[in-house]
Amino acid sequence: MADTLDRSALRGFLLGLAQGMNASAESVDRIRDTMTEVAAAYGGDDTDFVVLPTIILVETGESDQARVAISSATNASFRFDQIAALYELIAEARRGAVPPLDGIHRLNEIGAMRPRLGWATRTLGHAVLTVGLALLLAPTWQGAIVAFVLGAGIGLLKLVRSPTLQLVLPIAAAFVCATAVFLLAEVIEIGDPLRLLIAPLVTFLPGGVLTTATVELAAGQMISGASRLVYGLVQLSLLAFGILAAGTVIGVESRSYEPLAAASALPWWVALIGILVFALGNYLHFSAPVSTFGWVLLALVVAYTGQWAGTVLLGATVGGFVGAVAMTVVVFWIASLRHGTPVQITFLPAFWLLVPGAAGLVGLTEAVATDSGLADFMAALVSIMSIALGVMIGTALYRVVHHGAEEIVQFAVAVPTVVADAGRPAFWSRLLPWRHGR
Numbered sequence: 001m002a003d004t005l006d007r008s009a010l011r012g013f014l015l016g017l018a019q020g021m022n023a024s025a026e027s028v029d030r031i032r033d034t035m036t037e038v039a040a041a042y043g044g045d046d047t048d049f050v051v052l053p054t055i056i057l058v059e060t061g062e063s064d065q066a067r068v069a070i071s072s073a074t075n076a077s078f079r080f081d082q083i084a085a086l087y088e089l090i091a092e093a094r095r096g097a098v099p100p101l102d103g104i105h106r107l108n109e110i111g112a113m114r115p116r117l118g119w120a121t122r123t124l125g126h127a128v129l130t131v132g133l134a135l136l137l138a139p140t141w142q143g144a145i146v147a148f149v150l151g152a153g154i155g156l157l158k159l160v161r162s163p164t165l166q167l168v169l170p171i172a173a174a175f176v177c178a179t180a181v182f183l184l185a186e187v188i189e190i191g192d193p194l195r196l197l198i199a200p201l202v203t204f205l206p207g208g209v210l211t212t213a214t215v216e217l218a219a220g221q222m223i224s225g226a227s228r229l230v231y232g233l234v235q236l237s238l239l240a241f242g243i244l245a246a247g248t249v250i251g252v253e254s255r256s257y258e259p260l261a262a263a264s265a266l267p268w269w270v271a272l273i274g275i276l277v278f279a280l281g282n283y284l285h286f287s288a289p290v291s292t293f294g295w296v297l298l299a300l301v302v303a304y305t306g307q308w309a310g311t312v313l314l315g316a317t318v319g320g321f322v323g324a325v326a327m328t329v330v331v332f333w334i335a336s337l338r339h340g341t342p343v344q345i346t347f348l349p350a351f352w353l354l355v356p357g358a359a360g361l362v363g364l365t366e367a368v369a370t371d372s373g374l375a376d377f378m379a380a381l382v383s384i385m386s387i388a389l390g391v392m393i394g395t396a397l398y399r400v401v402h403h404g405a406e407e408i409v410q411f412a413v414a415v416p417t418v419v420a421d422a423g424r425p426a427f428w429s430r431l432l433p434w435r436h437g438r
Contacts, residue, residue, distance in 0.1 A: 010047075
């Protein structure tokens with residue numbers, strides 16, 4: 001009976017961990033790998049998993065004694081403080097250091113965690129991150145001011161916990177923001193209206209979903225990858241519909257949807273301020289732990305620098321690839337440190353900075369409203385693929401370097417022992433048996 005209770009608790013614990021990682025926007029292949037490690041730490045070598053974005057199954061036991069726990073995953077998403085607490089628990093679970101029942105209680109506490117920062121601070125954070133991205137995408141001071149106001153309004157709307165509102169909020173937000181931007185573009189210099197629109201809508205953009213979908217497809221997770229890809233494209237379509245609806249109401253001509261160059265570009269160092277402001281906004285809006293701010297800023301700087309260098313040297317399409325490779329290696333390195341930060345906390349802001357979803361939204365809007373936009377949309381999809389490929393290669397590079405470093409350390413530790421043993425006859429009798437008539 002005790003064994004049955006233990007296995008039941010273990011199934012519930014594993015199920016909760018998988019749900020939490022789903023809410024942290026983790027890919028299903030990494031969830032499965034993590035669950036396998038945790039199960040092995042608790043002696044559950046006979047445990048099997050089925051992990052999809054909307055359903056999770058955990059089976060323990062063999063043949064007729066097998067038991068299955070199932071959960072329908074929801075669209076819940078964790079804040080950065082919840083992600084940090086979850087991955088701290090996962091680190092303990094990988095060592096088998098927390099009893100499954102205690103782990104279930106801690107998972108419930110993580111799910112019920114109240115934001116570390118108040119609603120006013122989180123709303124301000126959304127406005128601040130909007131300004132930071134606006135300085136990178138549509139660099140004019142007027143555009144930054146408009147982005148701040150729109151970002152604050154969207155931040156307030158996101159505080160409302162209504163399932164009905166959450167369904168229509170992306171379309172409504174796109175419509176309201178597009179209406180305001182199109183009207184203001186007639187009277188003040190705000191740069192490219194479409195790119196300015198990306199800033200207040202950034203937290204609705206499925207850039208991370210599309211990139212994760214591509215990574216899962218490449219990893220052979222066809223069901224999960226295909227479903228995420230369709231979901232991400234539908235989200236882009238809804239946002240584009242809101243923008244086009246606003247343009248129809250205002251009477252925007254089709255050529256107004258084509259990319260524009262800002263009339264007054266700001267100095268190059270404004271981009272650095274934009275990165276800093278964007279990092280600060282993410283920290284405030286998602287109630288991130290204090291210790292994560294510096295690591296998020298480092299990941300953003302690496303992603304932006306890699307993308308800029310790749311664009312200058314190899315072109316815009318390859319720029320996202322270079323930025324993704326550099327960023328991925330750095331975020332995994334940060335996560336491996338003793339006082340580092342979970343991968344998801346540094347990945348998500350960097351995804352938005354690389355802006356695969358923004359490029360897709362601009363391209364889709366142009367594709368519907370203009371004759372030449374389809375080529376831009378296809379270029380955006382290629383950019384998404386290049387970023388996903390960069391994430392995969394960056395992950396592989398980190399694993400090669402990380403495991404190689406571990407082997408070097410093990411070799412360095414073993415060398416003194418080998419040298420000491422070399423002076424003993426028994427060592428040579430084992431190494432060269434033919435010298436002793438064997």
